[in-house]
Amino acid sequence: MSAPTATDWRGVAAEDIEDVDKVVTARLQARSRRLLGSLLRPHKWSVALALVYVLLENGAQLAGPLLVAAAIDRGVAGVVSGQPATLVWCVLGYAVCGLASAAAKCGFVRLSGRIGQDLLLDLRHRVFRHVQRLSISFHETYTSGKIISRLSSDVESIDDLLDMGLDGLLSSLFTVLGIAITLLVLDLRLALVVLFGFVPVIIVARWFRRASHKAYRATTTAVAKVIVQFVETMNGIRAVQAYRRHGRNEEILHEVNVEYRDANNQAMKVMARFTSTVRLVGNVTMAVVLAWGALRVVDGSLQLGVLAAFALYLRRFYDPLDDLAMFANSYSAAVAALEKISGVLEEEPAVAEPAEPKPLPHRGRRGDLRFERVEFRYAADSPIVLPEFDLHVPAGQTIAVVGATGAGKTTLAKLVARFYDPSTGTVSLDGVNLRDVADADLRSAVTMVTQENFLFAGSVADNIAMGRPDATREDVQRVAAAVGAHEFIAALPEGYDTDVRKRGGRLSAGQRQLVAFARALLADPSVLVLDEATSSLDVPTERAVQAALETVLSDRTAVIIAHRLSTVLIADRVLVVDGGRIVEDGSPADLIGQHGRFARLHQAWLDSLA
Incomplete structure (x- = not known):
């Protein structure tokens, strides 16, 4: 889908342009999701097993602070009274949870890595096979540098998402959800303070999703320009050296390189604003919880072990938000890359293979050519190259x-x-x-x-x-x-x-x-x-x-x-x-x-x- 030019929007109201942009964006995202779904579909059972690993890992991690709270409130008292069994079981349980979490993490990383590499192998094959079959008219307008960008930097963006992003997303989602439920069970009033502090995080997250997606669209476009310029220069290196075009090529590369740097800087600024806001909200919430929780421990309305567990959970509650930010970062880059790749894969050959081909005769005439009332132009709006003949x-x-x-x-x-x-x-x-x-x-x-x-x-x-x-x-x-x-x-x-x-x-x-x-x-x-x-x-x-x-x-x-x-x-x-x-x-x-x-x-x- 080609982008509209400036002249296409003359006399169009700003709100109408915004509506059109939303429709175009929705179509691009739907196309990207279809491609991602088709890539993941052959691995659905492996993906389900990966989810089981994540659930096991997060379950083991969530049990840790509860065991700490039990050890403080019951185990220590048991040791003082000469009955150390409770503390021993809490310690052993914490150790088992640690081992289970490590084993589940290992299984997930190995399985997700295999899924990711199989998916990328499939994607590269699809793009390469499809591009080879597209008509000459496509290759005359879509430069080889752009195709290389689709198979290199764009695929690498998806690779980054699969290698690091999925692990961070699944673990973070289950961690945040599990901790929220646990906090509500431990102490409703303190939990409500935490959830109230989560409201500005949700607002900033919605802004971050839109801003990062826009920023990474710009980076994928900019890096494609860098690759196109580099490939064109290397392919024409003889002409470059013969006509001493080094300076001009360096100027062009500098321009597109600066554009790529600025696009990356903008993406990093968006990331920095989101992470700093999350950290600020998390630290303020922690301070409020510790201050109020300490007062309640003093007046006897809250156990010390529960406050300790709350503090441990609260740290783990906000740390995954950084992982979610990293995932959103990788996701925005991957979605922008998927939009570009899916666009190539949805290109149809201008010279299509016949649905019901007819065989050429094996006997008799071989090579009899006939043009009948043939007229040709390269595009519907281009001049006629061959008049009817x-x-x-x-x-x-x-x-x-x-x-x-x-x-x-x-x-x-x-x-x-x-x-x-x-x-x-x-x-x-x-x-x-x-x-x-x-x-x-x-x-x-x-x-x-x-x-x-x-x-x-x-x-x-x-x-x-x-x-x-x-x-x-x-x-x-x-x-x-x-x-x-x-x-x-x-x-x-x-x-x-x-x-x-x-x-x-x-x-x-x-x-x-x-x-x-x-x-x-x-x-x-x-x-x-x-x-x-x-x-x-x-x-x-x-x-x-x-x-x-x-x-x-x-x-x-x-x-x-x-x-x-x-x-x-x-x-x-x-x-x-x-x-x-x-x-x-x-x-x-x-x-x-x-x-x-x-x-x-x-x-x-x-x-x-x-």
Whole structure:
């Protein structure tokens, strides 16, 4: 859900804006609770057992002051009269309560830790799996830095809540409730003094819940900006160093870093105000109880042991409020993180998997492409990129699409690969609308090689085998030889087992493109899309690839997007695109003879070779 802009609120009353903000906040919180509930549901019995541990721990702790009171009022008197049994039993009972509390605490920490780590494992898998399946349009607007923030700082906020917050919450709630009931049983009048002092604490707690939630929303937003700036700088480090952008990047990082620091400072201020108020109320209440209780002990209306137990309970009564504050702190951070993560998980792919996919034919036509009344724009409010047009590419035909930058060539290729769906009209493969083709079938039928040619860290063989994971080493070597890559791969230190390192940094740009070609050819698609795929090849390498392509593209539908006319000339058919429209369509030889746009491009290319 995107945040409204300032212009969205012009002429709207302040109270209406506040109402809208409450509705939006309620929806975000409901979405976060749904996500948390779905994560906890598989662990419901373990959570129930954790609650039992907490009850046992708090029961044992609550019994301690009662045993102290009994020891003072009855045990000491028994020892004086020569009957020490009561004191001995009180001492033994206190020791047993201590051991039981420690054992229950150990069981809870171990169990809650396992639940928390399983939950985080599930959450990371969900986010990673979901983000991989979201459409290209999402990744073009939602930066990788934001995704990293969701999987790192936001997940860590939830981890903090599970590691420390839940223990503090459950123990504190049971402790406060148990002590309140015990105080009422011990002495009603003193208990009412304590409960009266609890009123300002409740008021401050309500303020703290709202203020801390707002503060931690700001911190999660600010830390995401820091991560985005850092990731963007590291990804573009070559450009940073080449253009000496260090200073400007440091200025930007300083700005977002200061914003993150200020957001954290504000969160700490909110925390400080709450804890100091709780401490003040607790100390004042303790002073009143001790003063009045001492007077009542003197006049005989209150036993000394009861006053001692009251003092012990009262200290334990306010100490958990600090734990509750820490939990509220962790909870606010975790809720803000859950809002961000749940927002990502509720994103729907713009290019959706069909509910009832239709299979592509296994026989007959393989690679017959057809555009029917296709029109495309990237968003409903953006300009039209491809005006309505029709195109038929028979199976086995190689077409080249040329035109000026921004003419719509790459957009056409993205429609073939179904990275996007047309705004209107249909794109079909072998008579089946691409909207109705299962994603797995489409990816095996259509392969796209781009100018980027991304390689993953790992061996050369692994990167080629991405095209067909069950391929043998012989298959990998065969396709590498077909594109002219075998010779340079064999010369690497470990041959096909050489690690290409991050983003293929061990290989040159031309070598990465050859590996990408081998990967695509191993996939054996019925349609191969080459989007500026030869742009980084030097002349000798390009000639080797050209020869390989002529053989490999035989009997395969191919769409070539290229500026280099040496690549275009191997096509059966050339489409010249201008403003998203096909202005020339024919074989390379026919278009050269027509003295049109393609002929001028061809002549300019010949002149550049002279």
